[in-house]
Structures are given as structure tokens and as C-alpha cells.
Amino acid sequence: MTEVLPEPVTTMPNPFRMDYTYVAGTGRSVFLRGLAERKLIARRCAGCGQVYLPPPEFCSRCLTELDAPFELDGRGVVSTFCVVSFPFPGQRIDPPYVVAHIQPHGAGTRLMHLVREIGPEDVHIGMEVEPVWVSDDELGTSLLSIRHFRPVHKGGADA
């Protein structure tokens, strides 16, 4: 049988899209509201000593309610990082740029954020970084209130 077959299709769109409502919960809402005031708010577990940033309501190890919120200054160290070299839809910054896991001093957890004001080739694990906050009119209940982290320049001694 000689059938004239259709002209083949070569690609098909395979969009993947899901719309959620993100509910932060009481604990993380405290953290998010702090960001709108340039504050990084942590909480400690009385049971095991773990300090969470951002803090949930209950320790994920002990399931105990965490102690009262307190503020950290946001300085910390890069615990790991990657250089994003690949463009993708929705990207806010032109690659290459650095996304790092940052462990703030005094916290037992890590935040993920951009590390800028330094070339990607000069970023290294263990380097000290500090948050750069957005201007007052851009502040909100979001990690975007921190524009990025940047290397800490040691206070004037070798300036």
C-alpha cells in the first residue's frame, strides 16, 4: 500500500505552567514583613539550638515551637555558589552572574541570593558577603528587598 503520508511535524510546544497561591504561613510572614523594614529576622530552637533564617514556626528537627524572633545583620559567608551562564525566559539579569547559598552569621540555615559587585571568577566559598538593600520605595515583603549580596570590604584598615 502506497499511502501519501502527512508532512511530519518536527516540534511541538510543551508548555508547563501552574498557577499557585503561595501561603507563607505565620512564621515566614514574620520574616517577610521584616524584609520590608530591612531586617533579617531569625528564630532559635530551644530544643536543639538551631537558628533558622527564614524561620518557620516549629523546628523541623524537634517539632518544638521556636523562640522569640530576633534580628541578624545579614552578613554571612558563601557556602556554595554557581555561575549562571545560560539565558532563559523571565531572567532578570544578563548572564553570567552568581547565585550563592549564603549562611548568615549566627544562622544555621542558608539563604539563596545573588552575589554581585564582584566578577564571577573571583567569587569563592567562604568569602564574606553583606546584603545590599533596595531603596525605600522598592521595599516589600519579599527577598527582592535585598537587591543582592556583595563582598564585605574590611573596615578601612587596608584601604
Next chain:
Amino acid sequence: MTADSLSAPYTVEFPFERTVGPKIGTFLGGLRDGQLYGVRTARGVLCAPLEFEPETGAETGELVPVANTGTVTSWTWVRSRPGDPVPHDFAWALIAIDGTIGALFHAVDAGGDSGRMATGMRVRARWRAERVGQLSDIECFEVAS
């Protein structure tokens, strides 16, 4: 205390395109032309087609036109949401196309009445007027009396 919780809309989106390969590509080309195709295998004509026979791994053979009617082998009733193929509640179903092996996964429009759904029921493809070479060129299957 949940009233104290912040919430915000949150959308995850990956706008992929995928290459489909020659067999599925021809199948999709058939959809664009308003004709379902299956692919020959040692066990019979497989629809929807695959590049390789899932039981043996052997390469499948030529594509052949098949009927646009079939039998529901399994189904589940769902509420219609934005973006769904049917504007009222409907069924997602596995449909054994007549004269083929395998099953095609698609929507069945039972007029919003789940009581009309049954395994073994007969259905027919409802084609869109404007077709582009995607599975959605079949709007859905409808109950064939």
C-alpha cells in the same frame, strides 16, 4: 493566627518545545490534516504511535490511517478548569481506537453528565476547524450513539 499569614500569586512556567521524532511527527501531521494515524507493529497497529514497540523495543513500522472512533477503556471525571479542552465538567479517558492496539489519552465530552460515562462506551473524535499539528487538534471525543 493564619489570618497573619501573607500570601501571593505564584506561577511556575517552563515554555518548552520538544522535538517529536519521525513517527509521532507524522501522527501530528495527520492530526493537522484531520486524520488519525497508527503505526504497524508485530502485535498490530499501535495508536497513539511510538517510535519503538514498548513490549519488545523493536522499531515500529509504517504509519497507516485509522478510524476516528474508539472505545473508552478507562476514565476519570474532572471539573473543568481554565485551559481545559471542554468548558463544562468532563472525563479524561483512555480510548482504544478501532482496529488498533494501545490507547489514546484524551478528553471525553459527555455533556457534563458523568452518568453517561462507562467503560466500553463508544466515542468519536471531534476535530477543530483550525488545526496546527497538535493533540489539541482533536478538541475532545464525544459520545457516539
